[in-house]
Amino acid sequence: MSNGVTERTVSERLQGHGIQASAQRVAVAEYALRTTDHPSADVVWAKVRESFPFLSRATVYNTLNLFVAKGLLRPLVIAEGRVVFDPNVEPHHHFVDEETGEIHDVPWDAVAIRSIEPPRDFELRDYQVIMRGSRRGRPARARPRGSSRSSVK
Amino acid sequence: MSNGVTERTVSERLQGHGIQASAQRVAVAEYALRTTDHPSADVVWAKVRESFPFLSRATVYNTLNLFVAKGLLRPLVIAEGRVVFDPNVEPHHHFVDEETGEIHDVPWDAVAIRSIEPPRDFELRDYQVIMRGSRRGRPARARPRGSSRSSVK
DNA sequence: GTCTCGATCTAGACTATGTCTAATGGTGTG
DNA sequence: CACACCATTAGACATAGTCTAGATCGAGAC
Ligand SMILES: [Mn+2]
Ligand SMILES: [Mn+2]
Ligand SMILES: [Zn+2]
Ligand SMILES: [Zn+2]
Numbered sequence: 257m258s259n260g261v262t263e264r265t266v267s268e269r270l271q272g273h274g275i276q277a278s279a280q281r282v283a284v285a286e287y288a289l290r291t292t293d294h295p296s297a298d299v300v301w302a303k304v305r306e307s308f309p310f311l312s313r314a315t316v317y318n319t320l321n322l323f324v325a326k327g328l329l330r331p332l333v334i335a336e337g338r339v340v341f342d343p344n345v346e347p348h349h350h351f352v353d354e355e356t357g358e359i360h361d362v363p364w365d366a367v368a369i370r371s372i373e374p375p376r377d378f379e380l381r382d383y384q385v386i387m388r389g390s391r392r393g394r395p396a397r398a399r400p401r402g403s404s405r406s407s408v409k
Numbered sequence: 410m411s412n413g414v415t416e417r418t419v420s421e422r423l424q425g426h427g428i429q430a431s432a433q434r435v436a437v438a439e440y441a442l443r444t445t446d447h448p449s450a451d452v453v454w455a456k457v458r459e460s461f462p463f464l465s466r467a468t469v470y471n472t473l474n475l476f477v478a479k480g481l482l483r484p485l486v487i488a489e490g491r492v493v494f495d496p497n498v499e500p501h502h503h504f505v506d507e508e509t510g511e512i513h514d515v516p517w518d519a520v521a522i523r524s525i526e527p528p529r530d531f532e533l534r535d536y537q538v539i540m541r542g543s544r545r546g547r548p549a550r551a552r553p554r555g556s557s558r559s560s561v562k
Numbered sequence: 563g564t565c566t567c568g569a570t571c572t573a574g575a576c577t578a579t580g581t582c583t584a585a586t587g588g589t590g591t592g
Numbered sequence: 593c594a595c596a597c598c599a600t601t602a603g604a605c606a607t608a609g610t611c612t613a614g615a616t617c618g619a620g621a622c
Binding site: 429431433434463464465466467468471489490 | 609
């Protein structure tokens with residue numbers, strides 16, 4: 257995207273980040289580096305297996321963690337009980353739809369921050385705004401899918 | 410804090426929020442509603458058992474979820490693999506020390522936001538800034554405790 | 563083309579967080 | 593005391609993620 261010459265194919269992109277390409281890694285990359293969703297590891301496994309059945313769960317986890325270590329993906333801890341992966345590694349914010357659990361990207365410029373003060377003695381490495389809400393016109397009833405914390409009757 | 414008359418004891422505070430008091434619930438509340446940490450359920454279990462040994466794991470989870478439902482606690486999904494509970498239910502931000510995994514409160518006024526624009530068609534219910542970094546003077550080496558995502562050798 | 567060895571892939575065991583179920587225990591009312 | 597109701601409990605269960613030990617692959621040396 258940002259450079260028209262290098263990193264044209266997924267394979268080249270992996271090599272450009274010091275990753276030895278392989279059939280499994282390319283298959284995972286094809287989905288995980290292109291999606292605009294924020295899929296969990298098991299979602300990636302399910303999606304990729306549709307077109308590439310010879311792929312173990314362990315390899316998906318290994319590969320995603322490798323991509324994170326090499327800066328191709330960013331792990332997000334936002335939704336309960338699972339890490340999701342974000343192929344957009346540039347600074348941006350997130351909006352969580354509390355109805356569906358879906359995570360939407362919010363451009364960095366959608367939030368104008370005048371000043372930000374970390375706690376004394378702490379060094380701010382990065383930050384983002386987590387917004388929560390739902391689609392307009394819906395009153396927010398049920399909990400986000402997959403959550404269901406306890407009965408509390 | 411905010412009101413000097415009602416809700417003086419923990420027991421009264423529970424009743425004021427429509428919660429039937431009990432020995433276990435008071436014991437959990439005594440710790441979980443007063444702490445300035447952001448403990449996970451199992452941390453709460455360990456801490457409370459020090460002074461109140463007759464407490465099952467299930468009751469801790471039930472109680473914390475009840476407190477959340479009644480607005481005494483807020484669940485935070487920030488650190489990997491576990492939900493933590495925040496007795497400060499007023500709007501504020503959080504700073505995650507990536508060295509230790511500790512979560513620190515950041516006052517609402519420490520961030521001055523000029524404008525914030527949720528995605529089109531979405532209604533913003535609430536938001537907060539998640540900051541990440543570490544104590545001044547440390548170069549940020551090891552991953553936060555309890556994390557340790559994969560080897561990637 | 564064959565060999566070799568490190569890298570990659572894999573099934574399945576294992577750990578940890580959280581939920582659920584079914585049984586038990588306590589408390590107040592009549 | 594009998595009854596209803598709710599809280600508590602142990603342990604089973606579900607799920608996310610890690611780890612291990614062995615099988616397989618493949619890039620480079622010959
Ligand atoms: Mn790149
Ligand atoms: Mn209160
Ligand atoms: Zn994103
Ligand atoms: Zn807090």
